[in-house]
Amino acid sequence: MNKIKNLIIGFLTVTYLILLIFFSKDVGKAVFNSVNVCIEVIIPSLYAFMVVSGFIVSSNLYAVLSKPFGFIARYVFRIPPEYFSVFLIGSIGGYPVGARLISDMYNEKKIDVETAEQMLSYCYLAGPAFICSIAGVKLFSSVKAGIIIFSSIVLSNFVIAFLSGLKRHIPVKTQKKVKLKFNFENIIKSIYDGAKGIFSICTVIVFFSSIIAVLEKLNFINYAARKIFEYSDLNYDDSIALVKSIVEISNISAFAPNNFKIMPLVASLLSFGGICVLIQIKGFVPCGLSEKHFYFARIISIFFSYFFCKLFIELFDIKYVCAMTYSQIEYSQSSPIPTVFLLIMTILLLSNISIEKTKKVCYNNNR
Numbered sequence: 001m002n003k004i005k006n007l008i009i010g011f012l013t014v015t016y017l018i019l020l021i022f023f024s025k026d027v028g029k030a031v032f033n034s035v036n037v038c039i040e041v042i043i044p045s046l047y048a049f050m051v052v053s054g055f056i057v058s059s060n061l062y063a064v065l066s067k068p069f070g071f072i073a074r075y076v077f078r079i080p081p082e083y084f085s086v087f088l089i090g091s092i093g094g095y096p097v098g099a100r101l102i103s104d105m106y107n108e109k110k111i112d113v114e115t116a117e118q119m120l121s122y123c124y125l126a127g128p129a130f131i132c133s134i135a136g137v138k139l140f141s142s143v144k145a146g147i148i149i150f151s152s153i154v155l156s157n158f159v160i161a162f163l164s165g166l167k168r169h170i171p172v173k174t175q176k177k178v179k180l181k182f183n184f185e186n187i188i189k190s191i192y193d194g195a196k197g198i199f200s201i202c203t204v205i206v207f208f209s210s211i212i213a214v215l216e217k218l219n220f221i222n223y224a225a226r227k228i229f230e231y232s233d234l235n236y237d238d239s240i241a242l243v244k245s246i247v248e249i250s251n252i253s254a255f256a257p258n259n260f261k262i263m264p265l266v267a268s269l270l271s272f273g274g275i276c277v278l279i280q281i282k283g284f285v286p287c288g289l290s291e292k293h294f295y296f297a298r299i300i301s302i303f304f305s306y307f308f309c310k311l312f313i314e315l316f317d318i319k320y321v322c323a324m325t326y327s328q329i330e331y332s333q334s335s336p337i338p339t340v341f342l343l344i345m346t347i348l349l350l351s352n353i354s355i356e357k358t359k360k361v362c363y364n365n366n367r
Contacts, residue, residue, distance in 0.1 A: 034209035038202040049093035051194035057104040078165030090123030098123030121297030156304035249274035271305035
């Protein structure tokens, strides 16, 4: 069985390599666009959160930040109160931040396997900055539309957290004091780990852009879009945007603007995150943790997010609420130069770490 599997993977890899050469012009254009997305959106919105979230775990600050939410943590989520900050930070930091926090806590033996697996299923969200800028402003010309979508997904994760905790006992309240560890070693380590994390995220996004380009040239995306177009109310262009967004979530910006009927669909897509993000999350999850709760929760969240967003639209006159901000929106594009320098420093940093590790291995071998 493994022999057949290896043959199939080998055949697909060689075939993909040939297709990359054959469609090199289109792949190059797609990769260039995805690099711009990383420079202008992903790195500015995620890098600082990746660094700070790592420091919060290594310094034990997560336990202090969770204290005001002890009641909700124990009786609603049914998790130890000191873990609630992971949910909060994961909700505002971006897709991989929650998984990164849980992974760090698991590796440092600060959380048990069962709790880590369950929390992984709902500590997952694009973050308000990404949602309000990409979904809110770009699609609906309104930050308020982005807030409604964000609120729908947060509420969906809250319900999933509540359901996940039903089979768990209410945690016993302990008087254990957590010692904070503020030192330069933790800060530098968090910066290094954040650099590695953001670099890996960007490389996955860039690689997936090449996959989308190849699938598009082979008409797979167009074929799937035609089927969606036939059996749904979406027009053809929005159907293509839907297929691409399922693969890589930043493609939601390709939907037709100011079409409020698709707001629940956009909420569902952002709640799911796309295949590209799911693979990123898998890269952060340690070997000892299972992702089955996570994948099941993402499927459930698609329906919850859609329902809550639909409910908010029914409760509020969404067109009127969003129209009030049309004249206030000003589009501006900041210079990508600082982010380019940040990316270069990240690469140099990773290179230095690799060199130091190599020197250390060589030194130990010589001894």
